[in-house]
Amino acid sequence: MASTRSSNSWLIWLTFAIGLLLSISPMPQFMEILRPLWLALLLAFWALYMPHKVGMLTAFCLGLAEDVLYGTLLGQNALTLTLITFLVLSLQQRLRVFPMWQQSLVILVIFGLAQLAQLWLSALTGNRQPTLALILPALVSALLWLWISYGLRGLCRRFKIN
Amino acid sequence: MGVRFLVLVVLSVTLMVVDARFTLLKPVRSQMSLVLMQSYWITDLPQRLWQGVASQFGSRTELVAENEKLKTENLLLQGRMQKLAALTEQNVRLRELLNSSALVNEKVEVAELIGMDPNPFTHRIIINKGERDGVVLGQPVLDARGLMGQVVELMPYTSRVLLLTDTTHSIPVQVNRNGLRAIASGTGNPESLELRHVADTADIKVGDLLVSSGLGQRFPAGYPVATVKEVIHDSGQPFAIVRAVPTAALNRSRYLLLVFSDSRTPEERANDAAKAQQAEQNGEAPSIVPATVPKPAAPVAAPAPAPAPVVAPSVAPVAAKPASAKAPAAKAPAAKPPSATPAAARPPAAVPATTRERQ
Numbered sequence: 315m316a317s318t319r320s321s322n323s324w325l326i327w328l329t330f331a332i333g334l335l336l337s338i339s340p341m342p343q344f345m346e347i348l349r350p351l352w353l354a355l356l357l358a359f360w361a362l363y364m365p366h367k368v369g370m371l372t373a374f375c376l377g378l379a380e381d382v383l384y385g386t387l388l389g390q391n392a393l394t395l396t397l398i399t400f401l402v403l404s405l406q407q408r409l410r411v412f413p414m415w416q417q418s419l420v421i422l423v424i425f426g427l428a429q430l431a432q433l434w435l436s437a438l439t440g441n442r443q444p445t446l447a448l449i450l451p452a453l454v455s456a457l458l459w460l461w462i463s464y465g466l467r468g469l470c471r472r473f474k475i476n
Numbered sequence: 477m478g479v480r481f482l483v484l485v486v487l488s489v490t491l492m493v494v495d496a497r498f499t500l501l502k503p504v505r506s507q508m509s510l511v512l513m514q515s516y517w518i519t520d521l522p523q524r525l526w527q528g529v530a531s532q533f534g535s536r537t538e539l540v541a542e543n544e545k546l547k548t549e550n551l552l553l554q555g556r557m558q559k560l561a562a563l564t565e566q567n568v569r570l571r572e573l574l575n576s577s578a579l580v581n582e583k584v585e586v587a588e589l590i591g592m593d594p595n596p597f598t599h600r601i602i603i604n605k606g607e608r609d610g611v612v613l614g615q616p617v618l619d620a621r622g623l624m625g626q627v628v629e630l631m632p633y634t635s636r637v638l639l640l641t642d643t644t645h646s647i648p649v650q651v652n653r654n655g656l657r658a659i660a661s662g663t664g665n666p667e668s669l670e671l672r673h674v675a676d677t678a679d680i681k682v683g684d685l686l687v688s689s690g691l692g693q694r695f696p697a698g699y700p701v702a703t704v705k706e707v708i709h710d711s712g713q714p715f716a717i718v719r720a721v722p723t724a725a726l727n728r729s730r731y732l733l734l735v736f737s738d739s740r741t742p743e744e745r746a747n748d749a750a751k752a753q754q755a756e757q758n759g760e761a762p763s764i765v766p767a768t769v770p771k772p773a774a775p776v777a778a779p780a781p782a783p784a785p786v787v788a789p790s791v792a793p794v795a796a797k798p799a800s801a802k803a804p805a806a807k808a809p810a811a812k813p814p815s816a817t818p819a820a821a822r823p824p825a826a827v828p829a830t831t832r833e834r835q
Contacts, residue, residue, distance in 0.1 A: 339519045346596035382508045389491030400481040443597040
């Protein structure tokens with residue numbers, strides 16, 4: 315994250331800003347429970363392909379931003395996003411050589427774990443949420459992983475982010 | 477890497493505990509929200525633009541029709557207002573006879589919805605008025621048809637409102653017909669409230685209007701909350717199952733009213749009114765508004781000196797206020813103790829009281 319050789323690393327931050335906007339953009343009521351974890355997806359991608367640029371500290375800061383936006387306790391989303399980034403970083407060597415469908419399976423498991431942590435945290439703070447519905451965002455995110463990583467890799471190649 | 481992860485986890489857990497238990501992090505949060513809350517505004521932009529375009533290209537006939545409709549509505553409301561003036565006057569006189577405290581007009585301010593909470597399991601909205609506009613924690617929020625909820629989080633220029641139908645929210649209500657008290661809890665469904673622990677024999681019928689009773693010391697008394705949709709008497713259940721539909725359009729209203737209720741005791745109010753009268757007699761300007769009072773360009777009613785015969789036109793924007801409020805409104809002050817912000821938001825008649833409190 316510290317080295318900024320390439321001039322195009324601001325694009326990474328642009329994607330994060332868009333991710334933040336997407337994570338609060340209004341949606342029809344029935345689609346709300348399917349809202350993908352945009353920030354987590356972006357973090358997973360950048361941590362996988364640019365581990366020298368995007369790390370757990372980035373995840374933590376973005377999580378704090380999300381906490382302020384969502385009105386949850388400061389640190390709640392920060393914790394889950396850090397967890398996701400940690401898991402992706404520790405599986406990074408293997409994940410990068412996996413075929414696409416296998417990658418999205420792993421993503422599903424990681425996001426599911428993060429959602430489980432989220433469920434516990436929100437249960438601790440008093441608002442219990444329906445349990446199984448929390449898996450849906452992870453599922454939708456895993457299905458989106460294919461397109462996200464295609465698109466972002468295209469972006470990397472186009473603007474020579476490294 | 478593991479070490480860094482551990483440090484960050486410990487840090488976030490600490491942050492959570494501190495945020496939940498103490499007010500230490502509130503300034504940090506409000507500073508962050510100053511920047512981040514702009515994104516709600518940005519995500520709202522397409523709709524705003526669409527509305528702008530639609531109003532630009534709205535055809536003349538549509539506009540004329542709308543104008544016509546609004547005129548009729550205005551006429552109807554004005555008509556009702558005339559009656560309300562007489563009724564208010566009468567109510568005040570009767571209350572004077574009974575030696576009980578007078579009804580107070582609450583001051584209202586218009587706010588606009590700028591975002592919904594992205595979490596589908598909570599019912600919270602974000603409005604475009606915040607701490608700098610004089611909003612206080614726990615402040616009730618209305619729309620044109622009834623109570624919507626209360627402010628639960630303050631940020632400098634925005635605030636978060638918890639709606640009545642959130643599962644963590646309950647409001648003390650009263651059946652308008654007979655004064656039966658109950659507690660309406662949210663169910664997580666935007667179209668439904670549930671009345672808890674209503675006896676099977678209680679006199680409550682489908683179609684009854686539930687108004688806020690003001691007993692929780694948080695919501696002002698007499699605002700419509702919901703209408704009873706169904707009453708189920710199940711002999712297997714200890715209580716009757718009563719479901720109600722909120723009168724406010726909780727998931728449709730875009731313009732909301734923030735109520736600034738009066739948190740003074742009756743004696744203080746009488747004192748203030750006397751002082752205000754004196755000031756008027758001395759030829760001073762009747763409204764001594766301190767420079768700190770936020771003056772938004774909203775159709776706010778001119779605040780009336782409280783126990784004096786109530787000036788009817790000042791109730792005008794509160795269309796939802798029924799004249800038949802039973803509980804003494806004066807006993808429904810805002811739950812928060814008076815601080816600098818609510819003092820600034822009060823009617824000018826309150827100003828002498830706060831200065832006296834400070835002495």
